[in-house]
Amino acid sequence: MSSTKLEHVIIVGGGLGGLATALSFHYLFPRHNITAPRITIYERESTESGRINEGYTIAIRGDHVGGGVQALKTISQDLYNDIRNMAAPERDKNIAIQFSFGINCDINPMLKLNTSAEEDSFRIARFKLRNRLVEELKHFGESKIKLEWNSHVIKADYNKEKNKVDVELKDGRTNECDLLIVADGAHSSVRRYMYPEEKLNFQKCISLSCVTTIDDGESLPSPIRTSPLVGITGKGIGIFMATIDEKSFFWGVIYPSNEERPPPYKGSVMTKDEQDEFVNEVLTRTNGCLSNEFRSFVRKCDRERILILNSHDKFPHKNPSKKHIIFIGDALHPMNPTSGNGANMAIMDAVEFIQLLIKHHEKQDNYLITRSIDEFDRDHVQRSTDAIKISHRNMASAVATGLKFQLNKIIMRIVAFAINNPFLFKNNNNPPPIIQWSFNGNLNDTFGVYNGISTNGTIQYVSPSYRGDGMAVCFANKSYALIPYSLKLIGTSFTISTWIQLLSNVPLNSSEFGIFTHCESMTNNKCLYMTVRSGKLLFSFYINNFTGNSSLTNNIWYHVAYVYDRVALTQSVYLNGRLDGIFSSAGILQSNASQMWIGASPYTYMYPNPFAYMDEMIFVSRVKNTSEILDEATLVAYYKFDNSFLDSGPNNITNSTGTNVQFNATGRLLSVNNNWWSPMLGFDNSSHLMTQTWSGAIFYNVALTSFIVPLNIWTHVVATFSTTNGLRLFINGTMANSTSSTHSHAGSGTWNIISVGTCTPAAWCTNAETRIIPKQFRGKIDEMRIYSRELTDVEIQALANI
Template sequence: MSASTSESVPPIAAGKKIIVIGAGIAGLSFALSLCKQWPTSTGHEFPSVTIYERDTKEARTGREGYSLSIRSDGLSGGMQVLHRLNLLERILRASISFAGNGSFNLWNTTWESVLVRVYLGNGTTDECDILIAADGASSKIRTQLRPADRLTFSGVVCIGATSRFDSAEAIPRPVNRDWGAVLGGGGVGLFVSPVDSRSALWCVSYTTDQPREKMRHPLSEDQVKFLLTEALERGNHFSEPFQTLVRATDPTTLMVFNAMDKQPFRHDSTASPGMSSIIYIGDSNHAMSAFAGNGANMALLDGWDLAEQLCGTDSLAAALRAYDEKSIPRSKTAIRWSRWVISMMHATGWKLFLYTLLFKAVMLLMRWRK
């Protein structure tokens, strides 16, 4: 058989049962992409797709305090995938840049811009022909089947939360419309972003040799007070509105987490039949730290590219090889980028000076080209 399919040769996924573990961006991207790309004109049977998700809607409490960056540059390509899925306009209407005409920025500590702008939990079991592991950076499937393939601490601990305000006018500038990083914090990083008309998030980060115990809701009153005090002390290089953001923190969103990442791995088509039918996408394969700003884009691309191969290839081994050839290089690049961002955000002395000059030179060049 050839790698590509024809009307007489069904795609490898035809008539199969596929289970997707995780209803996050990667898992949903795959399912939607499979529907979008399936060759309906050939008459081959569409696979049965079941998605399992651990968390209920109510379990979202305490999981806020982060943002998703969907971009269209050469590495990221998340917006292109959303366009192919006919979802781009809906996503844009809900985005920060659409609602408030804001943009990414880099500030110094006084907020002057550096830039110009399976076993199931209920006791039952399920079976499938292909299992898609899309259950995130702390993937239970990867932990069980690839125990040596662990997350790596990137040397940064983060304290972050979402701040609530009475009205849109109460959100302090420039966080009422722009998002980005604050440079020059004496080795401490700060990321801020609007969330909606009455909320904004902040995240203070610092470098250390060892990861810290993770903390999230529910926290005691003393724990909340301790973390907010620590955030203010670590961020004492930053002027207002940092202090206002911290004082307005919603305690149910306060958390401490470690910046972790993980290099991607290739799928082994020579493994036993059961193992070779397990496919890892998104963070379950190549975990991105929050500093990558690319995790959502990589998840969207993984979902689209895997669906493309399962729709257009009659060999699972060939489909996995083609998928890996696309997914692995871009995710490695994104992880390298995240490590560079960590270095930049926590720079001091001459390194900070050089980074600042670099950004200003880039913006001058962009202006000149216009």
């Protein structure tokens, strides 16, 4: 337990960032067995103000730039699902946004940007999102999170003697806390008090916006029936329109101005004359630029929901970490809505800061608050700086005229072409759902995108692979596969699994075998590498290093899997399908590397690589669950017999001839070839179902003696073997018989050839000692699975009940 107290936290501002912070504390801390602090949220406004003042919709983005989707999912998947269900109607999920240019651009979209397949971005009315977050607080009760409305904070500062932050409200109340989170928005009172020199920059644009509700029988403007629209008239006026629900939509018109507008900014506090003036102003400014249809909607706008925004922003200041105060969201880095990212940043700030507190808490850091704030400033603030720069570009192009307008049009066409053509620009679908390097004589990705280049010495291929056929890659000395493409791992979970065999030419305990590296620079959380170090699986983000428990040996094929869960913030390693180690305070991977390495890598000190084989490396941009990984490692083959003899298991073992699966002669159900032939499952001469193994000297067998398998009905049969439990035979999920002996099986550890329905060649199977008789199985076989491990009773019951 850290000696820094974290018992009471005050949050200034019950907006998106403040609410997300409170929820993150109470959802994420308990997941790490840490008691969340008591939280007080002070919110200046009253409960009712939302619907009027926050009528517009905001885009919650699932791409790696936005990140609001991932952050909400991190807080609570159920909460996210609910919010997602409240989203504005999506008419065409495949189109993220549309652009149009020139006069009447509001009715004339030209460019449509596709939605990336994995992106789950959506738009939602701000007040709906905020109300849902407020609702969620209620689960925890006021003793844990207290939201105080009509509470305007005016001052806050650190009190060194008490090691507390003192907070003062406009109505004279005071309070104190161990940590103050300032989330009071772009015009932050606390920032003004603490940093009077930190001024907002006026970006010389003003936006006039409102919400229009359509009458019965009327339709929403045609372009936004598909997706939101950004229009650039070329006459110094830009427009944005997006639906809120089936009957209403939000619109905003942006124009350049050297002067800031004075208040009033909100329709709800304007007089009727001021509201009418606003409408007339929009009509005048858009005259000759926008369509009559749009202008008729302007006339009908809901006057109470008028919003005038001077476009302000400010690059983030350094947080006063030693004072135990952190600014987040718009209070730290206000940005213009044209970047469409302020809400995403505020929610991400909340989640990422809480994750840092957890991390430092688990390290028993005596300065957990200061360190977490410092790390937040160092690693997380850059993204908001980038978003502000993007908003400057967006604003400039929205109001561009003349040559600049023409140039922007061309650039936008190129950008749209790039985004909509994944074959030309691979990053569009980045990270992809799957990458697969099968190493069958080359370093190509099965899906043709992330092909590798043999580098630093010739990569060789060996045969057979771990499956007994095909090829595996052999890395020696300094050789590696360079994958010269960026793979965007920021903000995503992933699993990388592969088969490896370490060769015996080097001692394991003093070597490092590189498996996969994605490294931007050798700094904390920017360098991902997976290796076998001193014989154990190592999973590192450069700082968050941990190894699995088991020691590997040379010359054996192992299945290894490395899993990063971006939501639970865990790193795990699996060996042969079993969890071998988990690190529960993983950092947030930040590597933006433009290439990857398989085998040795120039970034990590396992360079050069000793000799190792590798086969079938698979990347997926999600967490594989434990049963998937176990199947990948141990489900050797799975024949569904759905009109084919193909293996549907993870290995896709090819049926070499097909001739042995006709079931039309006399013979056995299943046999195994390994120099000698050993029938493993069939019937004895009393028609008893029997399973047997060969120890190298004698056959061991177990028969179903209590009854004969009935004719014409389906029976589920499982035979298992282990040196612990010997042979066991299960009928319809229940064990029917077993051997007590714990002999070994001579076919273990080598490749075996199986035949189903008969034993080929029959003469070889006619061994005097086998009790399974060499006759053809006559009947139906379905859903055959072969595992390289003994299944548990529970798993067998589950298979029998499918």
